[in-house]
Amino acid sequence: MSTLSALAHVQAMESMQAVPLTEFRHRHLSGRPLVIVPLAMAGEAGAPLAAMVGSAKRNGTLLVVAQPRNRDQRFAFAADLGRIVMDYIDSFRQDRRGEGERSRYTEAPQILVPNPGGVKALADLGRMCRFRATSGPYAVPDVVPEFGMWLTFLVDWAEQAGTSMLLPVTEMLTEHWATGQSTLEDQNLASLMAWISPPSSLSVEQAMADAENPDVCPPAGPSTSPEFDNRDLAPAIRRFDTARTLGDPHALAAAEAELRELIAGQIQPTWRMVWQAISLLRSVPEAPRTAKRFEGDCKAFTDYSDYRDSGGLPQRKRDTAIGAARRLGRLERALAEFESDMAFDDRFVLADRRSAGEAFDGTVVKAEPGRTVTTDKNRRVPRPRVTVRTEDPVRLAADTKLISPSLPTGHKATIVSVLSDRDVTQITLEITGGMGRGRVPKQGTVPEPGQRIAYLPDPGWRPAPQFPASDATPWTHSAAGAAGTDPAVPEDAAAEEWGNED
Amino acid sequence: MKKTVDDRLAALRGSAKRLDYNARSLAALENNPRCTLRALLDASGSDKTAIATHVGHPPSFGQSSFAITRGNAFEAMVKDNGCAELLRVLRETLHLTLPEVGYEDLNDVGGDGRSKERHERTEEVLLRAARGEGDGTLFDHPMLRLLIGGHKAYLEPDLVALRIDGRFHIVEIKSFPIIDEQADSTQVRAATTQACAYIIALRDLLGRAGIGEQAVSDTIVLVAPKDFTNRPTGAFVDARKQVAALTRQLSRIERIGDLVDLLPEDLTFDLAPDAEDRPRRPAEELTEALDRVLVTYRPDCLNHCEMAFYCRSRARAEASLDVLGPVVREQFGGIDTTTMVMGLARGELTPSEDQVEMAAALRHAARLRAELEDLGGAA
Ligand code: SF4
Numbered sequence: 109m110s111t112l113s114a115l116a117h118v119q120a121m122e123s124m125q126a127v128p129l130t131e132f133r134h135r136h137l138s139g140r141p142l143v144i145v146p147l148a149m150a151g152e153a154g155a156p157l158a159a160m161v162g163s164a165k166r167n168g169t170l171l172v173v174a175q176p177r178n179r180d181q182r183f184a185f186a187a188d189l190g191r192i193v194m195d196y197i198d199s200f201r202q203d204r205r206g207e208g209e210r211s212r213y214t215e216a217p218q219i220l221v222p223n224p225g226g227v228k229a230l231a232d233l234g235r236m237c238r239f240r241a242t243s244g245p246y247a248v249p250d251v252v253p254e255f256g257m258w259l260t261f262l263v264d265w266a267e268q269a270g271t272s273m274l275l276p277v278t279e280m281l282t283e284h285w286a287t288g289q290s291t292l293e294d295q296n297l298a299s300l301m302a303w304i305s306p307p308s309s310l311s312v313e314q315a316m317a318d319a320e321n322p323d324v325c326p327p328a329g330p331s332t333s334p335e336f337d338n339r340d341l342a343p344a345i346r347r348f349d350t351a352r353t354l355g356d357p358h359a360l361a362a363a364e365a366e367l368r369e370l371i372a373g374q375i376q377p378t379w380r381m382v383w384q385a386i387s388l389l390r391s392v393p394e395a396p397r398t399a400k401r402f403e404g405d406c407k408a409f410t411d412y413s414d415y416r417d418s419g420g421l422p423q424r425k426r427d428t429a430i431g432a433a434r435r436l437g438r439l440e441r442a443l444a445e446f447e448s449d450m451a452f453d454d455r456f457v458l459a460d461r462r463s464a465g466e467a468f469d470g471t472v473v474k475a476e477p478g479r480t481v482t483t484d485k486n487r488r489v490p491r492p493r494v495t496v497r498t499e500d501p502v503r504l505a506a507d508t509k510l511i512s513p514s515l516p517t518g519h520k521a522t523i524v525s526v527l528s529d530r531d532v533t534q535i536t537l538e539i540t541g542g543m544g545r546g547r548v549p550k551q552g553t554v555p556e557p558g559q560r561i562a563y564l565p566d567p568g569w570r571p572a573p574q575f576p577a578s579d580a581t582p583w584t585h586s587a588a589g590a591a592g593t594d595p596a597v598p599e600d601a602a603a604e605e606w607g608n609e610d
Numbered sequence: 611m612k613k614t615v616d617d618r619l620a621a622l623r624g625s626a627k628r629l630d631y632n633a634r635s636l637a638a639l640e641n642n643p644r645c646t647l648r649a650l651l652d653a654s655g656s657d658k659t660a661i662a663t664h665v666g667h668p669p670s671f672g673q674s675s676f677a678i679t680r681g682n683a684f685e686a687m688v689k690d691n692g693c694a695e696l697l698r699v700l701r702e703t704l705h706l707t708l709p710e711v712g713y714e715d716l717n718d719v720g721g722d723g724r725s726k727e728r729h730e731r732t733e734e735v736l737l738r739a740a741r742g743e744g745d746g747t748l749f750d751h752p753m754l755r756l757l758i759g760g761h762k763a764y765l766e767p768d769l770v771a772l773r774i775d776g777r778f779h780i781v782e783i784k785s786f787p788i789i790d791e792q793a794d795s796t797q798v799r800a801a802t803t804q805a806c807a808y809i810i811a812l813r814d815l816l817g818r819a820g821i822g823e824q825a826v827s828d829t830i831v832l833v834a835p836k837d838f839t840n841r842p843t844g845a846f847v848d849a850r851k852q853v854a855a856l857t858r859q860l861s862r863i864e865r866i867g868d869l870v871d872l873l874p875e876d877l878t879f880d881l882a883p884d885a886e887d888r889p890r891r892p893a894e895e896l897t898e899a900l901d902r903v904l905v906t907y908r909p910d911c912l913n914h915c916e917m918a919f920y921c922r923s924r925a926r927a928e929a930s931l932d933v934l935g936p937v938v939r940e941q942f943g944g945i946d947t948t949t950m951v952m953g954l955a956r957g958e959l960t961p962s963e964d965q966v967e968m969a970a971a972l973r974h975a976a977r978l979r980a981e982l983e984d985l986g987g988a989a
Pocket of ligand 1: 646905912915918
């Protein structure tokens, strides 16, 4: 964290008001996101209890598992939720543009959950569903494994910085706003919203207190509050079980209705709050480079979609060594690019990097626009030098490659020397790119004395590391091996039992 | 005459019954070892929940009955039929060679469930086993004892001490899942820390009979549900580091006298309960007493300590940077409050010698911030 970001949190705490950390929203926000609020039963291994799902505030569908320990009911739930999510995903598998290799869908789905726990819940659900067999002793509906594979794909993709197909809204909010509370408390959606947009009649302090009171703000999941579990949910589930054992249809219907109502009371406040957060985020203008990054989402979506269409295998349980290394490389590159994109687009983020000494902004005090050098190939090329005077606490060393948001794209420079004297630093740069092809730099590509200019490190184009080609599907790490053996599917796929059988 | 440390601790607790350490409170030591208030409340056996509640900051550590039921059911299943499932995991998953297995339930002392008797029985049986007598392999419900700050704390693990190749191993049965051979790291850590208390207590028990500490392994056997099933699987967890850490914390408790010496003579956390156990002490007075003791609040306390809401509200009232957590705090090494940060940032305070550099960075950040806001920031 930079001094500037830390200061923003201090300012927020002092003024009891959230402080913006960015000028723009750097995440793509779909015009039609699918919100899922998942709830799980405490103590069980990712046992779904309920979910509210829908792509508009007004038409959320509430799905409830009356007895989460019952295997059949869990799968009925997975199938119901799966159908809704797959319908949503399929609605983006319509318009394709481009030919052959470059053909891809023009839009991509976006699933929003309340908090990081929501992503974890979907990851568990994906793991539970993707290996299920659709025939044999423990057969599940076709949609279940399909849904499981898609969830796993979305969860994996979400690990990559700057992507937008699956996001917790708490993360989108904290990227843009600093609060006067800790990261831990920021993961509570209600606490976070208390700082950013408290209910109109309440102060931030009151809203924060309410946010931690489960009777006023039920937790945003996936766990429900223990008080609710013990006081309301456990007796209601017991009544449901009794009615089922007795085979009494009226009592069963009544018990189910009661459960639904109880759970609706817990889930609806979060549902509304997620949509409120979405409309807040919409009011923040989208950063220019976000659209470009979104194309990466569309490409990944298209590729996975085609992979599924060709009957691809479910993602394996654990990465292979090659898969893991490839993935790590991809994540690192994406993070560096995302950070640089943000700084390029957003003067708040640039200021943040400046505060951390990773970027600088200053005035050109000296320029040698006509300087040239002779290359190895005996060609004379322009290599102008300029000296920039800055008061930023620069921590960059000589030979660092730089890019600049203040000059036409393609501009590149390398640090020749850094001279610091108290609060002032003089940085001499050699301009190496973005000047056109001629011997004389094109107009406007070399900064002039007196000009204000900012630089930050070039994340650079790094070649993707080479790995053996056997594992050619980077997003799944599935060894769709030619031999036809399939280590990704466990032998006990169909028989793997669930929870306590009733 | 100067009062003894024990007298002082008793006076801190006041008239309430002494609460002893248990595996959970010992485990919590690891989370905030430097906190004076916590050390005093625990060492004096004060009821933290009651105290926090009385000063208007009740803790919220409710446990869902679903989690409890699930935990109990899983444990019972693993231990059923003389630990049949447990043995299967030990043999099949962990590839341990267990020839003949003798199972002994130490809970069973002829209907006498008192801690002392049960402990004596545990002691007797485990010592015999350690000396290679008897054919016990699995010992269920041992009652262990630790001397902490001169007080006996009985620890009653829901676990089994397993004896293989002449060494005891602690087996922890937990109901969080191990999915694709990976379990949630926070939960594993919590389970390990608890098991450490048992390792130390077991070593202590054997040590009193002159048996060296290598007789108890510091590798724990974790048994938990596999994937999404009810079937158990197992894993070895290396607890060396945590055993060392907990040993260090415990030795600190032995030196609690140093902390007590720094306290005002008349300080007490007494709730002065009436016959119905309702506190009669005015809440403001109790708050004042708490306020006189140093705390080292951090947001993580919210997950571990009963006093967390009190400490947070105190940190907020003091405008302490502790409220924001270590990530922000680290940026301002040596500065404690938001007032100080803002004062330096605005150039209204003169930095001390070791704050000069920080103050310059802050003024720079404040200048950047002002520039951004001048140009009309977002939202
Ligand atoms: S909550 Fe307070 S008493 Fe408890 S450990 Fe944290 S600072 Fe210490």
